[in-house]
Amino acid sequence: MRIGFDISQTGKAKAGCGYFAASLIQKLVEESDNNHYLLYSAFGNTFWDSEHAKSTIRFSQKNCTHLLDNLSHHDSLAFWSVSTSIDEDKLGNPDIVHANNFSCPRLTSSRLVYTLYDLSFIDYPEYTSEENRWNCFNGVFDAAMQADLIIAISEYSRQRFLEIFPNFPIERTRVVYLGSRFTDTDSEKPIASLEPHNFWLSVGTLEPRKNLRRTLRAYKQYLDLHSDSKPLVLAGGQGWLEEDLEQFINHLELSKHIIRLGYVDDPTLKWLYKNCWAFIYPSIYEGFGLPVLEAISLGTAVLTSDTTSLPEVGGNAVLYVDPSSEADILAGFIKLDDDKFREILKTNSQTQASKFSWRKAAKEVMQAYTDVLNMPPR
Template sequence: MKIAVDLRSLETPTGKRGIGYYNKNIFKELFLKSHPKLDFSLFTFPKSKLRKEFKIGSGDRFISVPALFWPKRGLRRLDPFFSIFWKGILNSTKPDLLHLPFVFDVYHLSIPENIKTIITIYDIIPLLFPKQYFQNRKAEDWYRQRFSEIKKVAKIITISKASKKDIIKILKIPEEKVEVIYGGIDEKFKIIEDEKVTEILNKYKITHPYILTISTHSFHKNIPRIFQAFKEYIISKEDDKLSLVVVCKLTTNEEKDWKRQLRELDIEKRVVLTNFVEDNDLSAIYNGAEVFLFPSLYEGLGLPVLEAMACGVPVITSNASSLPEVGGDGAKYVNPENVTEIKNAISEILENKDLKSVMIKRGFEHTKKFSWKKAAKETLKVYEDVLSS
């Protein structure tokens, strides 16, 4: 049986976000092994770097999808024109099954009616917070139109039970059509020696002690309340040493906005905005933290919670969306809209060594439930179930 997987979204900006991280890890595991009854066709852009990144079986192959230029939001109106390339590739490869890991970055992409198709939906955050995510009605209409096609698909993969619940409720998809496949934890996230931690912290001008968070400028990351809770904690404890480290990658305007907020709170000198952090350095930054703070308003999954736990760091996260699923009994939960509750959770962990020790131990145990091998195996089973249906 022939399976086609569209990898092009991994070569757009999405490939550098959590969505890309999830897919690259699953597909690396999936393609490592030969599957005697399955042949994979992997669709990429011309001159794709993924050909060097993925090791594939003898019966599998990369196939370039022609493109005149890189997909851009302003070119959405040309979708019907570019679809000729897409339909031509599908006609020439004739897959029995098609997997579309992301349907928003590669705009000239339609869901075929004559091929069994699986799509992955990570969350529907823009539909939950439309005022914060859509610049205008045209953008919202386009987004909703993409989802209008999903009734054609054979199966939807999503990354948490919370996302599945939203997909069923808001997109009106039958429950049996949606499968949950959690992500895993990269082996680099582990306890590492103090000397290495110190070396990396010096590289980013981070000093002990510090609270760590990972964030983007997106509304659902809840950064204003994180800033406020940190300020209230250091004032209430008269703490002149603790800092807040924010691992992030910001545009110039986004950085200006955050620095404005920090100046208004008078904590600019107590907060480190790392901007770009190399992948291999992140584990050390986790390791050095006193606590990991991740009180998002919403997450599709929230892998940083697991990464922090694997590095031996106690976690404070939200009692909302998927975060209780990913945190299990290893995290401290707060109402993400309640700054006082976030501040009190910080205080409780930093001032109670016994609690901190228990949370670290529980976190380690909880992470054992998640792996990329398991995720790849579950993805393969979805393929096989759809092919046999």
């Protein structure tokens, strides 16, 4: 097979979509060298990385060809935004194009496989920007009309998609779970100012969907009730609609208890997961919940939400709370003070994490590629 693959978000400061694409293509190339991979560093008309030619994931294997590296932003928009079908010669005439960044190109000969992450922009429009909501909705709507096959990253996302687009053929959908990118042999980078096992950890892009403000209010109540000096560490890049977060922290008089690290590299993140007291992730809405899987794969005690896709990931290895309830999040903080309970979670975590892997995901995606080529085009 000639497989065209969107790597556009695998560059600098990547988040969920970028980690999915990078981890999946690495394992696909590693596991199936009888295919040829056409890798697009510029993809679609909504996302742009000005350094895409060098920042996106790179392969030197003979069965990998990097394409579109020379496109400027103007040229990329002109190429991907045509009202007729894309020039597939410039894509290397693939059998399949796998779209990974919400954009959905119009193809003629190639089959289109589309990664569906979540539908939070429909279910919680107030938690994103107008521009992002527009881009995401247009991409998913076009996929509902044009995609030959949808790969959802959770059963929750697949079912939600089929509820919103009930005429999409269910047989053209698949669920492929993500894996953790961390292994025991990966390097770690300690943070000298943090005492191991003496800090709470929150990881994620700073945006309202992550429920950070309710978490901070619950943490404030926890500090008021307990003489606990463990700080809450926030690791994650700036998103949208949280520009005044610092003022919010100051208003709660939490400044001396909050450590903001911003975006951190993988060795630092691995050390944070392994050395935190517990990982706090009561997100309002997730398509999968990769930070939860990453945390449990490293034996971390986790608090997360009992909603959307998160129970699919956490199984019986995490502490669930109602993300809409400060009282429930507060109760979670208190429960995680119990060493015995926390150790039970840590023991269960790696058993649950072993159910997920990028090797398994790559095998299932490759089967999806085979299936879609055996289906009539839509």
